[in-house]
Amino acid sequence: MGKVNKQPLEKLGFDWLNEGNIKNEYHLESNKNKAHKEYRNLSEQEVSTLILNQNYSPNWENIFVTDNFNPNQVRNSKFYGTIKIGNISPVYLDYKDLKLPTGVYNSQIINCEIGDDNAIHHVRYMSNYITGNDVILLNINDMETSPNAKFGNGILKEDETEDKRIWIELCNENGGRPILPFDGMQATDAYIWTRNRHDHVFQQKLKEITEASFSKKGGAYSEIGNQVVIKNSNMINDVIIGDYAYIKGVNKLKNVTVHSTETAFTQIGEGCEIVNGIIGYGCRIFYGVKAVRFILSSFSQLKYGARLINSFLGDNSTISCCEVLNSLLFPAHEQHHNNSFLCAALIMGQSNMAAGATIGSNHNSRSADGEIIAKRGFWPGLCVSLKHNSKFASYSLIVKGDFLYELNIKIPFSLISTDVQNDRLIIVPGYWFLYNMYAVMRNSKKFIGRDKRTIKNQHLEYDILAPDTINEMFESLDIIEEAVGKSIYPHWPNSKNEGKKILLDQNFKLGQDIYIENVECSKRKVVLLKARESYQLFKRLIRHYATTQILGQSTSEGLSAAQVIEKIQSLKNIKRKEFENLGGQIVPRCDFKKLMDDIKSDELKTWKEIHQQYHSWSANYRHEKFAHALASLADITENPIDKWDESFIAQIIEESIETQKWIYDEIYRSRKKDYDNPFRTMVYENREEMDVVIGSLEDNSFIQSEKVELDSYIQKAKIFIKNLPNQQS
Incomplete structure (x- = not known):
C-alpha cells in the first residue's frame, strides 16, 4: 500500500522525477514537436491581475506565457511547478453546442504546457500534460502523468523490473502466446509474434526490436492534440490523444495512446473504462465499454458494454454487447450480441459471430490452454458452442447446436451441423455457392466498402477466391476423392484414385452415404453430403479464379491480349505456392519464412523495416496472385502452361463467361427465394x-x-x- 508523505508546498511540480524539475525535457517525439514557442515571464501587472482573479502560485516566476497572454481569462485557478501558457485570445470555443471562453477557470494545473486558445474549465487536477491548440477540457476530476508513463506500449523504463511490463496474452488463455503491444502494431505483427513460439531466437528478436523502438528514459508528458474535446470525465492518466479526438463521460482512460486526425477522428463516450491499450484512427468507443490490455485497430468500434480484454481487434471491425478475451481478431470482424462470448481464439477476418455463440470457452476442456483457429469468413450460427481445440477452413458456416468434440474442418465454404437424431456430424462442402450465393458474394463486396483506411499500403484480401481459399479447394478435392473411394470400396487399395474415377463418372450414382475421416475427435460417423456437386463446383471455381486473373492483366494492368499471352509463357515453369493469411494480408509462405530468417539474422532491425516488407509484399501481391492463378489452372486442367495456346485461353474464357452468368443467376435466385417463400411473405399485407x-x-x-x-x-x-x-487472323 502506498504511503502518504508530506513535502514543502514549493516543491509541488518539481519533485516528479528524482532528479528534480524536468521542465524542457521532452522524451517523446510528439512531445518534442511542442517545444517551439517563445515564452516570457509574467509582468508585475499580469501577476497582480491573476491574484485579483483569485489565482494562486507559490512562485509566479515559474509561470511562462506568450506575448498574447490575457490574465483576465485566467480565474480561480492554482498553478504549481513550471507552467507554460500559450496565447489566450478574447474568443470562445464552440463545439456541438458547447460554448466556453478560452482561458483557465476553476482548475489546478501542475507542471504543464498549455497550447494556444485552450478552454480549461473545472479541471480539478492536471499534472504533467502538454496540450495543443483550441483544446476544450471541461469538468475533469483527475489528469495525471506518472514519471514512467508508457502510453500503452509494452516497454520498461530505467530501473523498472520485469513485473512492470504490460503483455497482451493472445490466442491462449494460459498466457502461452503473449506479445508486447506497441504504437503502430498491425494485425500481421501480432500474428507472426504469436506463432513459432518454439523459435526462441525469433521471439527474443521481436522483443528486442520493440524495446529498441522506445526511449527507456522516464519523464514523458501526457499529450492532448489540437482541437481535442474532453468533458465530464473522471480519470485521464498517462495518455497521448491525437488531434480532433472527442472524449466525454469516461470513467477511466489510463496508459493509452489514442490516434486521431481531422479526417479520421476518434470518439470515446460515456461510462468507458479503458486501460493499457492503443486505439487506432477513426475508432468509436461508446457506452460502458471495458477494454484492458488491448489494441483496437483503425476504424473499429466497441459499443454497448463490450468487454475487450487481452485481445487484438483488427481494422474495420465492430464488437458490441459481448465479451472477448485472449483473442487475436483479423480485420473485418463483426460481433454484436450481448450473449456472445469469444475466448482463446485466432479468427482470421471477415467473420461474424451470432447471438448465443460461445466460441473458445475453455470450460469444455481439461484446462485453460485450448485454442480455436478459424480462417477468414468464419460464421458460427445462433447458440453454437465449440470444444477446444478446433480448426476451421475458410468460410465455415456452423449451424446452431452444441459440438461436443474437437473439430478439424479442412474443406472451405462448408455448412457444418449435428444430426442429433442419428448422432452424426454433417458437412456440406461449397454450401455457400450451392445454396446462398447472394450472401457469400455480398459478403466479399461488403467488406471492401467498409474498409475506411485512408492509407491502404497493406493489401487486405477480401475476395472469396484468392490463393488461400483456392489452395484449400485443392486440398478438398483430395479429401473428397479419398472419402468417396473409401466409402464405396472400403477394402480396396489406392482409394483416392478410385474415388476420383467415381466422381468423374457421371453414370456412377452415389446412392449411399459418403463418410469422411479425421474431422471429429469421436467414434461417430461424419457424413459428407453433395460430394460430386462440391467436387465439380470447386474445380469450376478454380478455373474461374484463374481466368479472372488472366483477364485482370488486361483490365487492371493495361496489357493487350498478346502481351498477356507473352506474360503467361514467361511464367511457364512456376509451381503453385502455399500462402498464409498474415493479419488479413495473404502472403506466400516462403516469404513469411524469409521474413523470420531476416529478423533473426538482423537484416530487419526495426518494426519500420518489417512493415516496409509488408508493403513490398502488397505491391507484389498482384503478380503473386497471377502466378498462383496460372499454376492453379495448370494443375486443375492437368495441362502444363507451356502447352497452352490461344485456343485453350479462348476456351477457358468462354467457360468463365458462363460461370460468371451462373454466379449472377444464383445471386438473384437465392435472394428471390425470400420473396417467394410464403412463410417469409406472410407477415406482410401484400407484396x-x-x-x-x-x-x-x-x-x-x-x-x-x-x-x-x-x-x-x-x-x-x-x-x-x-x-x-x-x-484476329
Missing part, C-alpha cells in the same frame, strides 16, 4: 407492403451492381478473345 418494408427485388442495389459487373465482365472477356493473336 406492395413487402416492397416498402424490405425493398423490391428489382431495386436491390447489390443485385443491380452485380448485373452491371456481369455485363462488364462479358464485354471485356469477348474483347480479349477477339484480340487474341490467332483470333
